[in-house]
């Protein structure tokens with residue numbers, strides 16, 4: 598069997614199109630959604646992600662507020678900026694790009710963001726709301742994975758899902774979202790016994806473990822849907838290349854559908870950030886939320 602390739606780039610373009618249509622409707626009512634992105638330091642990958650976030654925010658017609666701070670910025674100054682953004686009515690979404698430099702406590706920064714403007718969905722209030730099945734801001738990468746799974750499979754009800762990885766940013770919220778869609782969910786991690794056999798029971802495997810090409814064909818049940826969240830740079834001669842947490846070459850011979858890296862989950866992360874910003878703006882203004890752009 599050769600798997601269907603789930604084209605995250607094309608899917609993300611569709612999501613951005615829907616976001617753009619909703620932004621246009623909001624603008625007719627005199628409302629422009631605004632997203633503030635804060636970057637501390639010069640991490641090269643983060644600089645690219647932040648640049649792309651700003652560019653795509655403008656492309657869908659929203660206002661973009663970029664705050665690039667020196668690597669030596671104090672935690673106190675960063676918290677003061679977040680307070681300012683919390684109070685700014687033109688800003689509907691705020692995020693601080695991760696990772697932050699070592700001298701800054703990321704948990705403290707995430708806790709300082711107004712939960713209603715927390716478009717990353719990392720604030721403890723949103724984590725709790727999601728876990729209890731209430732209306733939350735949902736982390737962008739898991740939201741993107743959920744959208745692709747729903748599109749591919751329709752209902753997830755009763756399906757066995759294994760999430761490989763237990764991070765706060767992807768693994769745990771992904772499991773919550775799958776559970777909300779009535780999948781039977783197991784979170785696997787480095788201490789899980791016979792992880793290969795466990796994964797072979799899964800109709801859905803979400804790999805978010807951060808280890809290059811760890812999940813290979815013999816982990817996959819024939820016909821399963823495989824979502825690869827990993828972004829790992831590995832040596833490729835003199836250069837490097839990007840691979841996921843799934844061994845795409847072998848797994849794609851067994852799976853029914855699979856996301857590639859690059860071009861799978863990654864592009865959906867920023868598209869869902871834009872979707873979350875529109876959602877936050879609608880909620881702030883007491884308006885109906887955009888259909889198909891929330892969990």
Ligand SMILES: Nc1nc2c(c(=O)[nH]1)N[C@@H](CN(C=O)c1ccc(C(=O)N[C@@H](CCC(=O)O)C(=O)O)cc1)CN2
Pocket residue numbers: 646692693694695696717737738828839858859860861862863864865866867
């Ligand atoms: N505050 C946040 N920080 C980080 C998040 C996040 O969601 N919020 N996620 C990642 C980085 N990230 C967005 O911020 C992100 C990662 C990857 C991609 C992407 O499109 N990847 C491409 C490949 C890009 C490349 O060539 O390097 C792909 O997979 O096709 C977008 C956004 C950590 N920090």
